[in-house]
Amino acid sequence: MTLDAGSNPHHSPNPALQGSQPRYVQLAQTLLNEIESGHYPVGSQLPTEFELCEQFGVSRSTAREAVKRLVQLGLVVRQPRVGTTVRARTATTGYRQSMADVSDLYQYATETTLVIESRATVQIDAEQAQSLEATAGETWLNLHGRRHARTPSGEPAAPICVTELWLHPAFRSIQGIQGALQGAVHAAIEQQFGELITEVEQEIRAVALNKADAEVLGAPAGSPGLWVRRRYRNRMGQLVELATSIHPADRFSYTTVLRREWGVGGKGDAA
Template sequence: MYTNHEIDRDAFIRGNQPRYVQLANTLINEITDGKYQIGDLLPTEQDMCVQFGVSRFTVREALKKLVQSGLVTRQPGVGSKVISTQMTTAYSQNIMDISDFYRYATDTSLVIQSSEIITITAEQADMLEGSAGETWLFLIGNRFSEKSELPISYTEIWINPAFRAIKGIMGKRSEAIHSEIEKQFGETVVKVEQTITATSLTKKQANALQVKSGSPSLCIARKYRNRKGELIELSISHHPETRFSYNSVFVKNNIPA
């Protein structure tokens, strides 16, 4: 599973999107608007390269998005067949640089349900790179995509004591918490460290996500750092299976001809 989020067509056309995302958006529109019916085959990779003036890599990445959205299936020797004209309710997140973390926040909404100042323990201090006795702001909330009533994640957020007086963060938010820290305190996030692990949901997490306790989940921990390398925010999100997928693109530079 990838962080499997719902693919929002409108989100594809916001900002400077990669060519494969633009192509995927076009194909999704054509399928959902009825140009292609269930059982139809999409043009071949070679035909798409010619039609859209793009590389085969771009076409293949775009088709991956359609497979993840539940619209097509790909079979060797057959091609890309339309299996649905409605996208699934899973949300698919693409990360290529820090700006994509901001886009993720605007493509979904985070509902902060609790806020508490916590005096951290030695164990928590190790996780937060601080010292026992420090007072961090601790937030709990659920994240939703636009086309699903069920939450796509149960999220815990720890905010450095220097920013614990942050204002206006309760309730439904369509902007990243770290973006609000930047605005209110003049900070700049220059680095995000991400760790992805497979876990099982606790009873509390499962209840919030409306699934069974012990269900498998994808846990994504992100550390947001400023120019000094200091940890200003730690977010830990638990995503139940089938509601979130996660895509990354890695490019090798200076490949010899």
């Protein structure tokens, strides 16, 4: 049986869920409708993947993909050993990233599209060298672009950020980094050069969008933004890639889960 999410003439499908309507999109639309109608109020739990499979006669992968789309729309949040909790009644137009380790950055890259708009080798000056932990006069690869979230149908949405990347001179001949990218740049470095990223340092701070960035992002100049800088390091701790992104405040949110190891750091532990 095929789900008909658009059969109600008074409730048209959310634009973020329109497309060729594969099963996971139909299921996501149905769950979205039920969240918006209050069937699943904010703070309540969605059925588990197993329960969704039973209720809708779909595979585990279909149920998982449908819930992932709701996560991307900012409607629900998934937590280990807790389940899927409804966090909003209406979908957002941005991207919500949840990260626990380096591998989650690959997921971020595959769930969004980075459009490279310029590529140049740059002989860095003293100020740039300080940020890049390098020596003035070195020639690094500099990339500029915009990153877009993708709708469940695979189409790019409005840009969620402008991004600048710097790649170490050892990797400046990297191939395939142009136009629309559906994977991580650091993954391409690993694949082409045999390098291994073992650590990512992340710094986040609030900023006001300057006029140039605001124009590219279609946001008001001076409006709140989120500045995110990531330093990708290899096994020797050397900087391989520096990525700086600036997001409008309403198009990106970030969550992380901290777990306590019981017996570590509690009262009575040795100093």
